[in-house]
Amino acid sequence: MGAPSGFEFVVRGDEVVIRHRGATATVLRGTRASEFLTQVEQGDAQLLMARITGNYRRGNERTARQHPRNAR
Template structure:
């Protein structure tokens, strides 16, 4: 996975809000918020937040699909 960056989180009581470049990406509540707060101490916070928000696609999927080496692979 490419380097994740630009993520931040804030805690509001039992709720955790994860933002990406200042925009709200996901809100965790209850058990998921507690699990996140425990994991963020042990793991890389940026990578963890990228995984939780599903920030894997980078916008180049259409370009890659149209690349000459990938032509003929439609439908896979």
């Protein structure tokens, strides 16, 4: 699995707009926006934005579900 890419964010007043390849993926407001700005300074911004938008799954979910470690 490759590293996430193509994300960017823009701060507009008290909002944070996250875009993926030019299209708006999500808008964070209030507490979530301030937490995001704090976390983006501490870690990998691309991975964080991928997780927030839900664009981090890459097709191996079914295989992982069948793994003995994840068996229920």
